[in-house]
Amino acid sequence: MDKDEQVMAALVKAGPSKEVPDAEVSGKEPRSPWSEGVSRRSFFKLGGLLAGTAVVGAGLGGCSQEGGAKVPDSASSGAATKGETEIGYTVYETDMLVIGAGFGSVSACSEAARLGQKVLVIDKGPYGFGGACGMNWDVVYTWSPKGTEAQDSVFARRTVNKQLFINAAKSDPYQPDDYLPIINWGETLNDRNPDGSIHLKVDMPMSQQAEWGFPRHWLDHFGKADNITIHDYTMITDIFVNDGVCIGAVGIYLPTGEFRVYRSKATILAAGGCTGIYGWVTLSPVTNNVPDNTSDVEMAVFRKGGRIGDSEHAAYDMMGIVPSGWASSEGSMFGGDSLDIEFMLDKDGVAFCMDPALDQDRMLVDRIYFNQIVAQVIMDGRGGPNGGIYLPANDEIRKQMRYMYLRCVNLIEEKTGADLREEPMECLIEMYEHGGTPIIDDNMMSTEFAGLFCVRGAATLAEGGGSHQNRNRVLGGYAMRCAMEYIKKSYKEPEKIDWQDAEKEFSRLTDLRTREVSGGIRPITIQRKIQRATYPAMGVIRTTADLEAARKELARIAEEDIPKMALSDHASAYNRDWKDAIETINLLQLARLSVEATYVRPETRGSFYRPEYPEANDDWKCTLGFYDDGKGGLAFDKITWPDVPYPA
Amino acid sequence: MKLTITRFNPSVDAKPYDQVFDVPTFENMTLLEAVMYVHENLEPISFDYTCRGRLCGRCSVMYDGIPVFACIQFVSEGSHTVAPLEGFPVIRDLIVDKRREQKAIADTYERVRIAPLTREEINSQMTTEAADKLRWIEYCCRCQVCTVICPAKKDTPQYMGPSRLLAVAYRHFDPYDQADRLLEAVAGGLWDCQMCGSCTKVCQNSPEIHHLDIWKELRADATARGLTVANPKGV
Known part of the structure; x- marks a missing residue:
């Protein structure tokens, strides 16, 4: 971004890496008034690959060559740590840091723009081209004509922290939050009635919907706002904690590998849900979610001792995977849902949903029930070779299909020569959303780290299994209001800042990049193992045997593979191997939390069904806040929230 | 392979x-x-x-x-x-690194208005004709593939290129936008386009985006306004 470039050009870098181009080092441009880059440097010893994580493996022995990957093979055995090294980094200062640039972030930025709050937004990918907001798909926007308060009373049926939603709704000056702000952010919503007025796809007293939404326009709008500075291609890998208070975040500017510290009075985490642990089909886990979402900040909170909740909860849908992973995308997939039950077939061509023993009416309104029926058919061996069921793109389905999916069917047929009327497509149950976020209070703030606000914090959708653009819109704005209130009333300038907190993280990252291991395993290889191990355990039906197998394999990966993780590429500039390594550790941690949080619940809850415990158990009607027990294991708190009534 | x-x-x-x-x-x-x-x-x-x-x-x-x-x-x-x-x-x-070009496109897409739209204006000022033009341009994903291949961009580097011209067209067709987008299109090189159709040939969202039809309409509107140049290309 232009502003980004300006700020960057203002830096005087202390970076040790000769790989950083000189153009980044000039100090002639005027500094941006709200975000200054100041260079710092530090000497420290490298080492401690997984320090602070509960997945630390013990031994380094038994090294064996993995796969055919080219991996550096050092003469010494085990992990070789470098000696004392100088690592430079740049410090940026802002009042308000927002991590993420999607629906939650835009909502927060909208409030910031309205209230005149200056904000620095971090995007892991190129701004405008990441996450659900950064791709051209036709989003259906949902709102309540009676305002967010009424809508949340519907949405929050499975929400545990109800007070939070009452707070959010009561402090929302934009009720009802319909298409008015969206169109003023640049959209045209061009599905129109003959008189040119907005055509409502759904028009009910409690819910209205409009389609043909392209939220990239929102990013255009806020990317141009005077009070918003964007740092993109920046991967946050840790929160910056001083005296127990979150005073920002740290990470890597990916194009050069430069380390960055963002000092802020308040920090809002607005990154998307991570489904990256759920299987793998050539290019993607079994999900339409995006690869940038790897739970980087959430798992950093965990490593720092924070509690993580809702990782057992996820949201599922049906997604085509034929011919391969390229079709598992919003832009190329053909999937079905409970509206298509009469057409869904098992491998023998039987429309299994229409079994008279099943409740077809319930399937239409109860997505969880429907998903479990599909999952059961697959478990019974009636699915296809990839573990999916079949759906034909017949003329009847095409007639009711939204254009964005019809164009996917056209693409698949054009590219492969297949006729999907005749050849039903195999569809898997995809995990499209996922919890696994910090525990927050009624004001969106982390219960462990003052100053850290989380749009998708635990218990916001809870058993609903992740998030929703509508909910992100409500809670992103509320998080911004809470964070501004915190700065005004509670924030105290630190007497002294201990930079070692950030420097330790840079030590960890440098060690990940430079370490050499005899018989090392590349991070991407380990990542695939994590995805394969987690897939059977984190579906809609989770048997105890599958959970136990996943626990065992994930523990083995932590103990045996992670210590041997080493890169084939040690460069700092956009090093995909390095990024994979950082993400692999996060994915392993999230996978472990997800499996464990299911395993300890002797019940069926939310989207998941445990055959051994087919009913919900009221003793477990709570959020499980998992944390590192300090001894290499996990512990959890049962957190309950008052069952407050919604205002009329 | x-x-x-x-x-x-x-x-x-x-x-x-x-x-x-x-x-x-x-x-x-x-x-x-x-x-x-x-x-x-x-x-x-x-x-x-x-x-x-x-x-x-x-x-x-x-x-x-x-x-x-x-x-x-x-x-x-x-x-x-x-x-x-x-x-x-x-x-x-x-x-x-496509950020400089993509920022220019994003800035072009930003709607220009004197005051925010009211609910009434939203429902009374759009036409189905305008909506039908707008909806297909939405599928431009701003990848720059068309700009890379564009011979007009090579011959006349000042030409803003097809993907940014699409952004101008989008706001020209948007009845809510109040800027002079025709002027912007002409100043940005509408008449430098050679009308060769290379952009559509390489466009990965070609089912929706028909560049030449859009350029023709922009040119017709520009001509009606007298916004022509001495040596137009691709006529």
Whole structure:
């Protein structure tokens, strides 16, 4: 971004890496008034690959060559740590840091723009081209004509922290939050009635919907706002904690590998849900979610001792995977849902949903029930070779299909020569959303780290299994209001800042990049193992045997593979191997939390069904806040929230 | 297949170099899958993608010299090349920095108005005719593939190029926008376009985007306003 470039050009870098181009080092441009880059440097010893994580493996022995990957093979055995090294980094200062640039972030930025709050937004990918907001798909926007308060009373049926939603709704000056702000952010919503007025796809007293939404326009709008500075291609890998208070975040500017510290009075985490642990089909886990979402900040909170909740909860849908992973995308997939039950077939061509023993009416309104029926058919061996069921793109389905999916069917047929009327497509149950976020209070703030606000914090959708653009819109704005209130009333300038907190993280990252291991395993290889191990355990039906197998394999990966993780590429500039390594550790941690949080619940809850415990158990009607027990294991708190009534 | 990948780490290498990889193919294999195979099994490659289905444009690369989306470009046996998208600074290997151009496009898309729209204006000022034009332009994912191949952009570097001209057209058709977008289109090189249709030929969202029809309409509107130039191209 232009502003980004300006700020960057203002830096005087202390970076040790000769790989950083000189153009980044000039100090002639005027500094941006709200975000200054100041260079710092530090000497420290490298080492401690997984320090602070509960997945630390013990031994380094038994090294064996993995796969055919080219991996550096050092003469010494085990992990070789470098000696004392100088690592430079740049410090940026802002009042308000927002991590993420999607629906939650835009909502927060909208409030910031309205209230005149200056904000620095971090995007892991190129701004405008990441996450659900950064791709051209036709989003259906949902709102309540009676305002967010009424809508949340519907949405929050499975929400545990109800007070939070009452707070959010009561402090929302934009009720009802319909298409008015969206169109003023640049959209045209061009599905129109003959008189040119907005055509409502759904028009009910409690819910209205409009389609043909392209939220990239929102990013255009806020990317141009005077009070918003964007740092993109920046991967946050840790929160910056001083005296127990979150005073920002740290990470890597990916194009050069430069380390960055963002000092802020308040920090809002607005990154998307991570489904990256759920299987793998050539290019993607079994999900339409995006690869940038790897739970980087959430798992950093965990490593720092924070509690993580809702990782057992996820949201599922049906997604085509034929011919391969390229079709598992919003832009190329053909999937079905409970509206298509009469057409869904098992491998023998039987429309299994229409079994008279099943409740077809319930399937239409109860997505969880429907998903479990599909999952059961697959478990019974009636699915296809990839573990999916079949759906034909017949003329009847095409007639009711939204254009964005019809164009996917056209693409698949054009590219492969297949006729999907005749050849039903195999569809898997995809995990499209996922919890696994910090525990927050009624004001969106982390219960462990003052100053850290989380749009998708635990218990916001809870058993609903992740998030929703509508909910992100409500809670992103509320998080911004809470964070501004915190700065005004509670924030105290630190007497002294201990930079070692950030420097330790840079030590960890440098060690990940430079370490050499005899018989090392590349991070991407380990990542695939994590995805394969987690897939059977984190579906809609989770048997105890599958959970136990996943626990065992994930523990083995932590103990045996992670210590041997080493890169084939040690460069700092956009090093995909390095990024994979950082993400692999996060994915392993999230996978472990997800499996464990299911395993300890002797019940069926939310989207998941445990055959051994087919009913919900009221003793477990709570959020499980998992944390590192300090001894290499996990512990959890049962957190309950008052069952407050919604205002009329 | 033999896949030649152009490698480059600009902070280390003096210049880009080619590396050949043996990649086993399967039916309906995409270029993105081939690059992923190399990254997973042979050697780390810096490449980028997010949507896997022509919605984000992040995987745009040159395949055998033609700009494509790696996500929906099928590969075949034989020798093929993949290189970073031409005309942009290389960050590393197949990742290029398109941010300057994409920021210019984003800024162009920003609607210009005196005051925010009211609910009544939203419902009374749009027409179905305008909406029908707007809805297809939405599918432009701003990947720059058309700008890379555009001969007018090569001949007249001042020309804003097709993807940014689409943004101007979008707001010209948007009845809520109050800026003079025709003037913007003409000043940006509407008459420099050679009307050759290369943009549509390489467009990965060609089912929706018909550049020439849009350029013709812009030109007709500009002509009606007297916004013509002495030596228009592609007439």
